Amino acid sequence: MEADLTLHVNGQPHAVRVDPATPLLYVLRNQLALNGPKFGCGLQQCGACMVVLNGNLAWPSCQLPVSEVLHMTVTTLEGLTRPDGSLHPLQQAFIDEQVPQCGYCLNGMVMCGAALLAQDAKPNEEEIRNSLYRVLCRCSVHSRAIKAIKRASEV
C-alpha cells in the first residue's frame, strides 16, 4: 500500500515512500528525521506533536494522515530557525525566559505560539492561554511559556 508522496516541509519538497494513511508525525520523525514534533499521546490530546499548517494553523500531527497534507505547507520547530541559523523571536524568548524543564512539551508551546503570532502580533494573556489550550505540560512551566510568548510579541 506504500505510495510515493511529496511533502512540503520547512520550505522544501520531500519525496517519501510510505503508506498514505501513516500519520504525519511518524513520517516527520522517522522518514524526515525531524526531532521537533514529538509523540505524546497519538490521540490529539496533548499537543506534543504540533506542527503549523499553511503558515498559521497549529495542528496536531499524530492523527493526521500524511495523504491529507500533500497540498499544504508543513512547518515544524526546525523550520522556525532561519536558514542562517538565527532563531525565530519565539525560540529566542523561550531561551531568554528559560522556559522548559524537561522540554518535551516545548514543541507544542512554540508551534502554537508561532501560529498565534502569525495571526495576531500582540496577543493578550487570555489569547495566549487559549491558543495553548491543547498543549499539556507536566513539569508545569506554563507561566514561563506565557511570559515568553508575550516577550516574543514585543520584539
Next chain:
Amino acid sequence: MPQPSFLVFSLPPTSRRDFLKNAGCLTIGFALLGLATEATGGPLADELPGSLQDNPRINAWLEVLSDGRVRVLTGKIELGQGIRTAVQQVAAEELDMSLNKVEVALAETDRTPDERYTAGSASIEQSAMSVRYAAAAARQKLLTLAAQKLGTKLTQLTLADGLIQTKDKKRQLTFAQVLNGAQLTDEVRLPIKLKPKNQYRYVGKAVHRQEIERMVRAEEWYVQDLRFPNMLHARVLRPANYESKLVKLDEAELKRLVPGLLKVHIDGSFVGLLAEQEYHAKLAQDYAKLHAQWTPGRTLPTGQPLPDYLRKLPNTPKPVANQGSFDTPPAAGATTLQASYFKPYLMHGSIGPSCAVALFDQGKLHVWTHSQGVYPLRESLADLLKLPMETIHVKGVPGSGCYGHNGADDAAADAALLAVATPGRHVRVQWAREDEHAWEPYGSAMVIDISARLDPSGRITHWQQQVWTDTHSSRPNGQADKLLPTQYLAQPRMPKNDGAADFSAGGYRNAEPLYVVPNLKVDAYFFEGPLRVSALRSLGAYANVFAIESFMDELAEKAKQDPWEFRLAHLQDERAKAVVRKAQEIASQQQLAEGEGLGGAFAQYKNKAAYVAVVAKVRIKEEGTVYRPQLWAVIDSGEVINLDGIKNQTEGGLIQAASWTTTEEVVFDAHGVRSRQWESYPIYRFDEVPYIMGVTVLDYPNKPPLGAGEAAQGPTAAALANAVYRATGKRVRELPLRPEKLVDEPERRQQPG
C-alpha cells in the same frame, strides 16, 4: 546580574555540629561572620558527600580533555531539574574555567560514578557537591604537578580557564600538558580547600541551561530522538488488566491485518510487536488490543469509599515517633480536635510515554533509557535475562520529565527482552499513551488521622497521627521482579511488597510535624493496595503535609489564633520561622475581594531538606471550580547553586501540585484502571493554570545546599485547601478539591454552566 530577593541573614543559632559541618565547606581561615576562631580552632567535622565516599577518585568525577576542556561525570540523569547545569557550574567555579569549557557526561554504566537513583531531590546534595570537591581537589593536584614540571613554587602559579601560568606569564601549561595523557587518579580527601564563596562567578547566579537552546532548535536530545540504522520499532501489547493472562492472540490474523508487522514475540503474556515502520507497530498494537483475549485478572475494590477500604486492609505497622505520654487525662480547659484526611492515587503523567532502545549484539546488551538509575537497572536486567553484569551496558539519555518512578525502567526491560529475541538489530520500544496511564506505578493513596490536644493558652500539648499507606518505592533496585514485563512472562516473577521495610521511609515522609509538641506519637500502617505504586514526587510528604498543615489551620481556628502566628509559636528552627514570616508578610499584603480566600502552609521537606511556605489566594467559580489560584512561594534551600533552577523547580512544583490537588485522581472499577488517557485523567490545561505571583528565595551561601525539587508539593496542597475554606467555609479533607465538594448541590443546580 539578578540578585536573590534575600541575601543578608545573620547566622541563625544552630547546633555546634551543624555549624562546624558548615564551616568545613569553606576555605579554612575564611572569616565566617566573626566566628572564625571557633571554626578554625576545633577539628573540622566535615564529611564528604556519600557519592564521593563511594567513588573517591578524582577521575571518577572529572576528566581533563586534550582540547583544553574538562569533562565532569555525574551518576545522575537530567530530568529537567537542571543537574547538568549545576554540576557544570560548581566545576567551572572551582577550576576558574568558563562554563562552555566544561562538558557534562550523564549517568552511564562503566563510565560515570554509580550514584544509584536520581531521586529524592538529592542530586545537588550528592552529585554536585561531589563534583565540587573533586574539582577543588583536581585544582590542587594540577597546580602541584605543574609546579614540579615548571620547577617553580606553587605560590608562583595562577590557574584560569584551563591554563596554569607562572605569575610573570612567561611559562604556561594547559591541564592536558600537565597530565600528559594521564588522568587524576588520586582519592579526594579532606581537608580540601574550596574557593571562597565571595569570589563566585557562577554559583548562586541564575545561569542559563545550555540544553534549552538544543531544545528550541529541535536538536537530538531525548531518548525518543535516537535513530540507529536498521532500527526496528516495537510496541508491547499490555494485558487487559493487572494479572490478566493471555488466552488467545491470533498471530496469523494480526499479520494479515498489518502486513508490515515483522515479528510477534510472545513469552507467556508478554507480547512484543515489531515492525520496520513505527506506524505498523502501532497499528498492530491497536488491532491486537481489540482481538486478544485475556483472563479478567485482579478484581479491584468497588462499592465502598476508598479511604474506608484502605483502612481495613491488612497492614504492617511501623512506629515513627513516640515521645512524652498520652496517659494523662486532658487538663481542665484543654480541648481536643481530630480529623481524617485522604489523598487519592495520583499519576506521574509524563508527557512523553516511556521509551527505550536496546541492541543485543555479539553477546553484549546495550540499553538507552531515561531510567533514573542506570546501575540498578543493569543489575535488574542481568537478573531478568540471566546475563553476566559485564555484558550489559546502560546509558542514561534524557526523556520526558518523570517526577519519580514511572514506566522508564519497564520500557527498558521491554526493549531488552525484545532485543535479545532479535539479535543484531536495535529495537526501539515506544509505550502508547494508554500503556503509561494504565501501567505506570502510581503514587499511593493515603489516609491520615490526626488528633491533637490544645492547652487553655492555645499550645499544642499532644499530637497523634496515623498514616495508612502503600509503599512509595517499588524501584527495581537490582531485582527483576519489579520490572513490569517480568511479571507477565511464561515464568513470571511477582514482586514482594516491602513498604514497611522501605528504607526511603516514603510513606511517613514528613509525617512528623516540624512543630514542637511535647507529646508526639506517629504510626504508619503499610497496606498492599489494589493498584501498582511507587515513588511519585515527594512520596508521602505530599499527603502528610496536606494533612498536618490543614489541621494546623483547624487548630489555629479552634485556638482563635492567626494561623501564621499559631505556626510560629510552635516552631523553634529559625530558618523555618524566617520562611513562615516572609510568607506571612506576603499574605498580609493581599486585598481580598468578595468570595476570595487566602490560605497558607509550610513544611521543611523530609524535615531536613528545603523549607517552603506557600500562600494561595483562591476564588471559586459558580460551578465550584477553584479558578486560577494565585500562588506565592518562599523557599530556603540553603546555598543556592542555580537561582533560576530553584525558581523554575518551585514554580513547576506549585502548578503541578495545584493540579494534583484540585483535579487529579486515578479512577478504577472492578475490572481495572479507567484513567487510560488524558480525557479520563485530566491535568491542568493552560486555561486553568494558576498565576505564579512570586517565588522568594532565601539564600544561605554558607549553608549546605538542600534538595528543593519536591519541597513545594505538600505546602501547595494545604495552602489551597486552607484558602478554599476561607472562601467557602468548606473544609475539604479528601482530595481532590472537586467542585461538588466546594459548592452545595442545590446551588450548583441553580447555576447554569
